[in-house]
Amino acid sequence: METRWVGSDGLEVTVAVRGGGQVLRLSRHGTHLADLYSVDELRRFVDLADLCEVITVPFGERAACRRHEAVP
Numbered sequence: 246m247e248t249r250w251v252g253s254d255g256l257e258v259t260v261a262v263r264g265g266g267q268v269l270r271l272s273r274h275g276t277h278l279a280d281l282y283s284v285d286e287l288r289r290f291v292d293l294a295d296l297c298e299v300i301t302v303p304f305g306e307r308a309a310c311r312r313h314e315a316v317p
Contacts, residue, residue, distance in 0.1 A: 250296040258287065258296060 250258040255274040260267055268280040269287050281287045 249299045251299055252291055252295045252297070256291055256296075258291075
């Protein structure tokens with residue numbers, strides 16, 4: 246599952262591999278802006294407090310079964 250954060254004005258941060266190491270890939274509306282090597286570098290481009298992590302919620306038959314079991 247991919248880790249992803251979104252912010253205002255269409256900003257998106259994902260984790261990518263470049264040159265054998267991890268980078269924080271910054272894009273806006275799908276256009277690549279920069280590959281950053283640290284959170285400090287990312288901070289120069291975006292207010293970290295504005296970023297929200299995107300969480301994928303499972304769906305389908307298995308998720309529905311679990312949901313029904315949890316409901317009293």
